[in-house]
Amino acid sequence: MTLSRILVVDDEPQIQRFLKPSLTAAGYEVIEALTGAEALKAVATQAPDLMILDLGLPDMDGKEVISSLRGWSDIPIVILSARDRESEKIAALDLGADDYVEKPFGIGELTARIRNALRHRGKNDAIPSSFEADGLTIDTIHRLVSREGDTLHLTPKEYDLLTLLARHAGRVVTHRTLLTSVWGPAHAEDLHYLRVFIGQLRQKIERNPTQPKIVRTEPGIGYRMIVDD
Structure with missing residues (x-):
């Protein structure tokens, strides 16, 4: 080995x-x-x-x-x-x-x-066609997100935010990276905007949004998606 x-x-x-x-x-x-x-x-x-x-x-x-x-x-x-x-x-x-x-x-x-x-080395910031975390499944081919078979209805921006975190799963993604990638450079400092969308996303994807297990907060820095081993 x-x-x-x-x-x-x-x-x-x-x-x-x-x-x-x-x-x-x-x-x-x-x-x-x-x-x-x-x-x-x-x-x-x-x-x-x-x-x-x-x-x-x-x-x-x-x-x-x-x-x-x-x-x-x-x-x-x-x-x-x-x-x-x-x-x-x-x-x-x-x-x-x-x-x-x-x-x-x-x-x-x-x-x-x-x-x-x-x-996560060598994944080239790509996610597979089916990605799973704590019972959540992201089907990137059909742009579908489900939890244990039940389809979740995300807005386009919520989906883009979720898949960006998934591409960097296990790694910290900074506020600026998330804002500029999903909403564009003009929104690079709109931290409150991001927090609102993260809150909305957690309401839909987490079992308990007040104790999130999928999208974790890195205080003052950004967010990290936790992946299943």
């Missing part, structure tokens, strides 16, 4: 000393980089399956690494950073990061995020 190769990009020695044995014990092959330049070279030459990236690197901001990579690589990127401002998370996710974990962190949470990102 081929081990997934994880590239850890962080200039803190204690983080590298902790992550390498922890990820190795979890069944991954680990390679390391201390700078953004080393990270870009490692992706090009060593073909890692996923990158864990700190934003505070000595030679460049981690967001520059994401921006550069997304021009030529779809490698999953999990941000691991002490920066806890929502603006930093949103910027990294909008640039193409797959997920964000704050320091200090638990290795269990990090490995769960890694598994999730690897699971």
